[in-house]
Amino acid sequence: MEIKWLGHSAFEIITDKNLKILIDPFISNNPSSSVAVEDVSPDYVLLTHGHSDHFGDTLEIADRTGSTTIAIHEIALFVSKQGFDTISMNIGGSIVVDDIKITMLDARHSADIDFMEDVVPGGYACSFLIETEGGSKIFHAGDTGLFGDMETIIGGLYKPDIALIPIGGKFTMGPFEGALATKWISPKKVIPMHYNTFPIIEQDTFVFSNFVKQLDSNIEVIILNPGETYSD
Ligand code: NI
Ligand code: MN
Numbered sequence: 001m002e003i004k005w006l007g008h009s010a011f012e013i014i015t016d017k018n019l020k021i022l023i024d025p026f027i028s029n030n031p032s033s034s035v036a037v038e039d040v041s042p043d044y045v046l047l048t049h050g051h052s053d054h055f056g057d058t059l060e061i062a063d064r065t066g067s068t069t070i071a072i073h074e075i076a077l078f079v080s081k082q083g084f085d086t087i088s089m090n091i092g093g094s095i096v097v098d099d100i101k102i103t104m105l106d107a108r109h110s111a112d113i114d115f116m117e118d119v120v121p122g123g124y125a126c127s128f129l130i131e132t133e134g135g136s137k138i139f140h141a142g143d144t145g146l147f148g149d150m151e152t153i154i155g156g157l158y159k160p161d162i163a164l165i166p167i168g169g170k171f172t173m174g175p176f177e178g179a180l181a182t183k184w185i186s187p188k189k190v191i192p193m194h195y196n197t198f199p200i201i202e203q204d205t206f207v208f209s210n211f212v213k214q215l216d217s218n219i220e221v222i223i224l225n226p227g228e229t230y231s232d
Contacts, residue, residue: 001136003162007032007226008197009054011140011164012040015132019043019098022067023128023140026056032197034227037061044097046130047071048142050078050113050122053197059084070095070102074123078113091126099133105154107144109172129158136232139163139185143172143194151184162232163187166194167208168201175203179211182219189220191230 002014009024010033022042027033030053037057045067048054055075061067062084069079069086076088089095094103109125127142139160154160163185166172172194173181182190190212195203209221222230 001132001134002229002231003138003164003191004229005191005193005224005226006030006034006040009048009140009142009164009166009194010056011193012042013130013132013138015100016134017099019100019133021046021100021130022061024048024054024056024142025058025061026053028057028060030056030197032226034225038064041065042067045069046102046128046140047075048107048127048140049109049111049125050075050120051111051143052115054143055113055115068097070097072104072111072123072126074121075113078120078122091124101129101131103129103131103158105129105139105158106147106149107142108147109143109145127154129154129160137161139187141165141181144181145173146177146181150181155185160185160187162189162191162230164191164193167192167203167205168195168197169203170200175208176211179208179215182212183215186216187219189222189230191222191224 004012013021020042023046027037076086080086107125111122111125113120113122167178
């Protein structure tokens with residue numbers, strides 16, 4: 001299983017059976033993107049919410065590749081109205097696609113589709129737990145602030161192996177909150193995201209790593225550069 005960071009909150013997960021799952025494909029307008037939008041060919045696109053820096057190139061990718069978009073009901077409806085395949089789900093629910101189990105979980109963030117001329121309601125922002133056919137549990141936190149259920153539900157019940165956690169501040173948690181979220185979720189490994197895309201969310205990953213080390217030294221912090229891959 002491989003997890004490739006494309007920059008910002010965009011990740012490509014390639015499972016052992018070579019299934020490609022793209023999360024929050026903000027590529028063509030992403031100054032930190034490591035790929036061209038023509039070069040991605042996902043089977044599934046997962047969206048945590050409808051903000052432009054997450055929805056990104058979803059429609060172009062669906063049009064070119066025939067990928068299926070998986071999102072909360074309101075966003076799935078929006079994508080399906082443009083004529084593309086979707087799977088609609090909602091917070092607390094799970095689906096299984098091609099032996100991959102996907103559970104939609106909470107995030108604490110706003111959620112409108114913000115790039116249309118008129119703002120379209122986008123339900124709620126969410127996070128995802130992705131359990132590959134090999135049994136790896138990957139948690140993508142989406143955009144979020146800290147909330148207590150990270151410890152009781154996400155960490156306590158779902159027990160991810162690897163967590164992808166926003167640390168950029170201003171629109172999401174910063175390095176300290178991200179480190180505390182990591183401690184509560186208690187994965188074996190954490191990869192920070194949603195930082196250094198723009199000057200306004202610039203962060204030093206060393207600060208985040210140090211906070212994690214102080215809070216729980218058993219958790220390994222993996223720092224990727226856009227374009228780099230973590231393999232398990
Ligand atoms: Ni957002
Ligand atoms: Mn964002």
